[in-house]
Amino acid sequence: MFRYYLLILLWTSCAVHTGLAEECADFTDLGIHHAIMGTSLDVQLLLFTRANLTCAHALSHDNPFSWPELNASRPTTFIIHGYRPTGSPPGWLEELVRLLLERADLNVIMVDWNRGATNLNYFAAVKNTRKVADNMTAFILKMQERGSPLGLFHLIGVSLGAHISGFVGANLNSSIGRITALDPAGPEFTGKPPDSRLDPTDAEFVDALHTDMDALGFRKPLGHIDFYPNGGSDQPGCPRTILSGTSYFKCDHQRSVYLFMDSINRTCEQIAYPCETYTDFLDGKCLNCDKFEGKGCPVFGYDVTKWKDMLVKRGQTTTFFSTNNWSPFCMTNYRVDIVTWNLETRWGFLKLKLHSKDQQTEANIDHKAAEFKLYSEKSLLAQFDRDLQPVEQVSLSFWTGNLLPPRYKLRVLRIRLTPLNGSNRPLCRYDLLLEENKEVIFRPIPCGDSNF
Template sequence: MSGYSSNMFYRTFFWGLLYVTLMLFDTFRAQDCEKMTDLNFKDSILGTSLNVRFLLYTRANISCGHLLSHQEPFSNPHFNLSSPTTFIIHGYRPTGSPPVWIYRFAEFLLNRRDMNVIVVDWNDGATNLNYWKVVKKTPRVAANITELIRKMETNGANLSSIHLIGVSLGAHISGFTGAEFNGEIGRITALDPAGPEFNGRPPSERLDPTDAQLVEALHTDMDALGYRNLLGHIDYYANGGADQPGCPRTILSGSAYFKCDHQRSVFLYMNSVNGSCPITAYPCESYADFLDGKCMDCGKFKPDGCPAFGYDVVHWREPLVRLGQTRTYFQTNEAFPFCKFGYKVDIVTWNQKLHWGYLTIKLHNGKEETQVELNHKSITFEKYVETSLLAQFDRDIQPVKEITLKFCPAKGLRPRTKLRLLSIRLTPLQNNLRPLCRYDLLLEKNKDVTFRPIPCEDSNF
């Protein structure tokens, strides 16, 4: 064999061997990665027996789940007991498929903070057309999680650093788990906790505030699949807690009609973990009072003001625990990043007689605009009496160069067609921006009036 041919042979052999080695390595790595149990509708019809699996994700294996052994969970070198640990616990799975959001949720958490994320896979057990059979398995799921946490505690983990995030039935599983530790678990997050079979139950048979040092509950489907009443130290009622914007309203939309409102809780909370668009939660007795702008004062949460919805609410833990149970409201858009931008609107009129009607407010910055229609109920305008409203806009338009108002009289025997404003004041609820004012305006029925805002007379800005 010539020298040239020999070199070519060895070179080809070397690259071929390297290629095979890399292929085998990739195959090994692929086999080493675990995914959630994936079942189908046939399994749902037949029903499934309970089997709980723990999948570990860390920053070292952010896209590759490692299956933890129930006997030796800490044999995995990536499991750091000195780091915080967050459990994600899914709920009822009527079709057997894994939740579409589960891996992205783990990724968001790991991008936010260095931690152990454990996905609790109980799809074998949660998959069954008979929801009531699945409910009966929830204490056994909690027992599995409790056993793992006890091993963690024995090996030096701090219970205060453990966060349980439970979705639907997973919320009550989190509660059962927390109760086993007498509320010493650091935090429980309940995402639209399941209502059927839990409504009306005593605290010992569902999630309640004593199950962790901080318990938060987000309600998005309380009129169907979710729980209606307070469950935590702070309960959030997104868009009133029932119908979510963008979700279908008729059964003709198929499965989305049943799950969209319920599932929205997960996406809203994931948005709070991502942190790109913070949402403020306003303590209030009712959604109607919230829409009327009666709940903007958060003096009892001084010096930090109204609590943030979601992941960062932990900064308000002390006042929330002190106050007992706090009901809060906020509004969202229909899609990511969900957050709206609010203004408290104060109006003083000088008409001699009472006026009733609706307002449309539009903000312009010279390039784009956003508007809101305040039409959830007829607004009452009385001479020299300040009327306060909450205006939530889809986008943050800054700087506001022009404002457009339109008055639509309420229907009646003698509707008033003109509304005289002595003053209007728009106070931004975010970003500590200056209030926007205007004085002496005449609004005629269904006609746009555009003006440039001026500094408010009593403004400290």
């Protein structure tokens, strides 16, 4: 009995302000009937720290520091969601909060404007973005008054949230440290002037990710660096027909969040290659990273700030990379240099397989037919779904895509495989004869210093 009363005493003593279950705030959960009727704007700011990782504290707009967990000297990250046509909370919120707090000791503030974002009328939600930004601006200014440096604020905005972040940054005279825009919304923002959308002047550093630029996302660059995975539109693993239901509409758009979370988790390192077009990237024309002053090409995602000063100096940089269908999304890239000695020019496609012990991974270089000319080196990009080391064998096959004979042969004087991820040595093979549609398996050797 004594232990029972002691437990009650301890429970009540902790009830003052230490995050009891009854004091935990929840993200607003609405339904389709709210979307049909429309919702009036109400902004709730939910605080998470390492001290209250699973128990959100609703912050007061008038007195941000009423909760002791909010530390003015810590970096602060805001998460701002986008349009919510059904009213349900975003499924990725809790995971994103967890990953951020595992990486760093932060104040993570979830901006819950579900009341205002939930509406079948998308244009009504768009009109609310300025009001949300004004609400956040006033709150941040109160934090600044208590000693929070604006340079330590990071705004992560998804879809409409990306433009909200831009409005906040503009309100604060570009003093925010960083804005990360995850597939910024396109409808109602495309074609608008910079003061009506996100742009690079809204923060000290702006990085943007485009995953659905042909539908819900924004097509043109918006940041100091813009990432276009898989070209910026159709993402691998996402459905291609409306028969798949709601996933058809949101999968490409939401992939931006999952790619960014992968980068926080550091499950792999995704190199992003500056290039004019995605086709040029696939053609292997943009694989030289020497221009980045010894740092190499930027790494996509959370850690791109290592290149911040250089990217701000360069202006706007557009980058491309390809991903897997699943997490980890990173692919392993090789530059493939081939010298052929057919007297006549051959056009065709290649498939490579890397073998290591009992595992293998393959890459198809088939986005367009490559031209192979006599004694002329052809550089191509091969992308594998994982990194296998050591590479014990390589399989290589050639095809033209012609349905009718004749079957051609490709005479390879030298093939060189240079890994672009990591520091493994290039691998070579000399004097191969590829018959169309027939696989050749060989054991690669370390490349020599000679041209051939």
